[in-house]
Amino acid sequence: MKVVRSIILGLASILLLSTGLAQAQILTDEAAAVASERGLSESDILAALKTYMPSGELDDYVMFSSGGQSGQVLVIGLPSMRLLKVIGVFSPESWQGWGYGTDAQEILASGSDNGVELTWGDTHHPALSETAGDYDGQYLFINDKANARVGVIDLRDFETKQIVKNPVANNDHGGAYVTPDTEWVIEGAQYSVPTSGTYASIDEYNEEYQGMVTFWKFNREQGRIDYDASFAMELPPYWQDIADAGKLVSDGWVFLNSINSERYTGGFEEGKSPFEVGASQNEFDYLHIINLDKASELVAAGRAETVNGFKVLPLETSAAEGVLFFAPEPKSPHGVDVTPDGKFIVVAGKLSPTVTAYSFQKIQDAIAKGTSEQDPYGIPILAFEDVVEAQVEIGLGPLHTQFDNQGYGYTSLFLESAVARWSLDGSSGEEPWTVVTKTPVNYNVGHITAAEGDTVSPDGNYLVSLNKWSVDRFVNVGPLLPQDLQLLDISKSGEQMQVLYDMPMGLAEPHYAQIIKADKLNPWQVYPETGWNPTTQAVDPIAAMPGEERIERDGDTVHIWMTAVRSRFNPERIEVKKGDRVVWHVTNIERAVDNVHGLALPDYNINLSLEPGEAQTFEFIADKEGVFTYYCSEFCSALHLEMAGYLMVSP
Numbered sequence: 001m002k003v004v005r006s007i008i009l010g011l012a013s014i015l016l017l018s019t020g021l022a023q024a025q026i027l028t029d030e031a032a033a034v035a036s037e038r039g040l041s042e043s044d045i046l047a048a049l050k051t052y053m054p055s056g057e058l059d060d061y062v063m064f065s066s067g068g069q070s071g072q073v074l075v076i077g078l079p080s081m082r083l084l085k086v087i088g089v090f091s092p093e094s095w096q097g098w099g100y101g102t103d104a105q106e107i108l109a110s111g112s113d114n115g116v117e118l119t120w121g122d123t124h125h126p127a128l129s130e131t132a133g134d135y136d137g138q139y140l141f142i143n144d145k146a147n148a149r150v151g152v153i154d155l156r157d158f159e160t161k162q163i164v165k166n167p168v169a170n171n172d173h174g175g176a177y178v179t180p181d182t183e184w185v186i187e188g189a190q191y192s193v194p195t196s197g198t199y200a201s202i203d204e205y206n207e208e209y210q211g212m213v214t215f216w217k218f219n220r221e222q223g224r225i226d227y228d229a230s231f232a233m234e235l236p237p238y239w240q241d242i243a244d245a246g247k248l249v250s251d252g253w254v255f256l257n258s259i260n261s262e263r264y265t266g267g268f269e270e271g272k273s274p275f276e277v278g279a280s281q282n283e284f285d286y287l288h289i290i291n292l293d294k295a296s297e298l299v300a301a302g303r304a305e306t307v308n309g310f311k312v313l314p315l316e317t318s319a320a321e322g323v324l325f326f327a328p329e330p331k332s333p334h335g336v337d338v339t340p341d342g343k344f345i346v347v348a349g350k351l352s353p354t355v356t357a358y359s360f361q362k363i364q365d366a367i368a369k370g371t372s373e374q375d376p377y378g379i380p381i382l383a384f385e386d387v388v389e390a391q392v393e394i395g396l397g398p399l400h401t402q403f404d405n406q407g408y409g410y411t412s413l414f415l416e417s418a419v420a421r422w423s424l425d426g427s428s429g430e431e432p433w434t435v436v437t438k439t440p441v442n443y444n445v446g447h448i449t450a451a452e453g454d455t456v457s458p459d460g461n462y463l464v465s466l467n468k469w470s471v472d473r474f475v476n477v478g479p480l481l482p483q484d485l486q487l488l489d490i491s492k493s494g495e496q497m498q499v500l501y502d503m504p505m506g507l508a509e510p511h512y513a514q515i516i517k518a519d520k521l522n523p524w525q526v527y528p529e530t531g532w533n534p535t536t537q538a539v540d541p542i543a544a545m546p547g548e549e550r551i552e553r554d555g556d557t558v559h560i561w562m563t564a565v566r567s568r569f570n571p572e573r574i575e576v577k578k579g580d581r582v583v584w585h586v587t588n589i590e591r592a593v594d595n596v597h598g599l600a601l602p603d604y605n606i607n608l609s610l611e612p613g614e615a616q617t618f619e620f621i622a623d624k625e626g627v628f629t630y631y632c633s634e635f636c637s638a639l640h641l642e643m644a645g646y647l648m649v650s651p
């Protein structure tokens with residue numbers, strides 16, 4: 001308690017300068033009493049001080065985290081670890097009206113064209129858009145591992161604008177990652193299947209199944225992936241895992257790690273080894289080294305084939321033209337992460353207690369020198385000793401690596417439940433390529449993410465450990481536990497890395513996250529003009545405008561042009577006939593910040609969120625006769641409960 005008291009005394013003396021003796025004394029006594037009552041240690045108090053945000057104070061960083069099986073993206077402020085927003089991407093999100101208006105329904109249904117309506121996604125890796133290798137705060141991309149889709153979120157309004165379905169893969173894992181100027185969004189498939197989408201017996205796995213990586217061309221002006229300018233590369237049927245783009249010296253190259261070089265096909269039910277054993281027998285798998293610039297030149301020169309209407313560069317072409325190379329990587333590896341200077345590619349061992357740093361220069365030299373080693377598909381294999389710069393003995397179950405501004409790498413250790421800090425090639429002042437310290441986390445960490453950690457100039461300061469298990473951490477809420485996101489202070493060099501905060505995340509399993517400086521984000525507070533369509537990011541020509549509210553019948557279709565303002569809808573009474581098609585346009589004509597209205601229409605499964613200026617259109621067939629009340633579902637004023645109307649459907 002002495003130490004605690006001395007910290008508090010220290011604090012009090014700072015306060016004394018501004019407030020005077022009496023108040024400082026009160027603080028000392030009260031704070032010491034609280035600390036003693038709650039049994040807080042010195043480091044507890046420091047942690048509390050470092051994360052506490054007084055009401056009205058804003059966070060320094062914003063973390064965009066995947067929402068895992070919820071199909072969402074989570075927005076979290078740092079260092080307070082306050083949840084700021086949940087963004088609906090692959091799943092309907094009624095709070096945002098995401099998936100209830102016509103435009104959003106169309107976006108959300110992307111990929112649902114084979115007769116099954118997709119209503120969820122498994123988001124893994126968010127990627128902030130970059131300019132010259134730095135996050136620019138404009139867009140966010142996120143993959144859906146379950147269905148091989150990529151979502152595009154516009155950070156002017158934090159809403160999903162596009163979902164593209166991969167036409168030559170049915171699941172993905174190596175996405176989303178961006179190249180340093182966001183020209184390309186990378187999406188690597190995971191479990192190999194016949195890319196044509198047709199049936200092939202698993203006995204023909206080696207010949208008829210393929211691996212895949214897709215490069216989606218991003219059009220920044222339009223804020224959309226350009227489907228027709230995108231292409232995929234066929235890969236051998238190993239299971240490609242995680243990817244990263246080169247930067248600075250390695251710009252133009254892409255790195256993908258893989259598992260299952262055994263090309264094991266399972267069959268536990270027939271007495272064979274399960275996948276977990278059969279797919280991890282080899283000492284080495286293959287780091288895929290891809291010359292993306294060259295691949296895109298070949299595609300531009302017409303060397304791609306068409307599979308399911310999509311451009312695919314055949315494996316033979318990549319092999320013959322020097323687009324694809326392999327380097328051995330130990331053993332069933334997981335993350336691949338390029339250092340901020342672009343010089344090294346760090347692969348975490350997973351089943352090997354090491355991280356391996358490959359030198360981009362050595363890779364180039366080895367490619368120039370040539371190799372006679374090939375895999376069964378004719379892909380050149382560079383010799384391990386030719387391309388490796390260093391191997392760091394890191395600990396058990398290394399998965400993912402991040403970087404800071406002090407010359408350290410950080411690697412998550414799943415089996416050890418720890419984050420290791422280690423020195424890169426020397427700028428930290430420590431002996432190069434050695435572990436400096438480890439901090440325990442609770443428990444079983446997957447990804448870690450550092451402030452601006454995937455850029456050419458990371459910030460250091462904070463690191464978040466995204467833990468898989470939260471046993472013992474929180475009040476029991478039943479057998480499905482929350483996830484645990486732990487904030488670490490990594491601002492000090494050497495052995496000090498303090499866990500500051502545990503944030504329970506009761507919303508599926510966040511895999512990866514990226515942290516951007518808050519001042520790089522510049523979203524709108526209200527939509528720029530009244531009648532704004534968030535999908536087109538422009539005034540909608542069919543929006544309902546103030547003064548033009550009306551109901552018009554055109555045969556069996558009834559058009560409604562409605563405005564919403566505190567605290568009324570106009571019109572309030574709508575009469576239609578059973579069987580009519582109702583096309584309902586509604587605009588929130590408020591201009592004040594946070595003056596949101598909702599439009600909930602029970603029985604027809606509609607709930608919109610209308611932010612100031614926003615226009616939405618939805619439609620339905622009025623196939624249920626009766627009297628329905630619609631109402632504003634956002635508490636907008638003292639007379640919010642009066643903000644309602646009647647929809648009457650007569651026989």
Ligand code: K7E
Nearest residue numbers: 124399446447511512
């Ligand atoms: Cu390691 Cu899907 Cu990035 Cu999870 S993945 S941990």
Ligand code: CUA
Nearest residue numbers: 632634636640
């Ligand atoms: Cu408008 Cu409540």
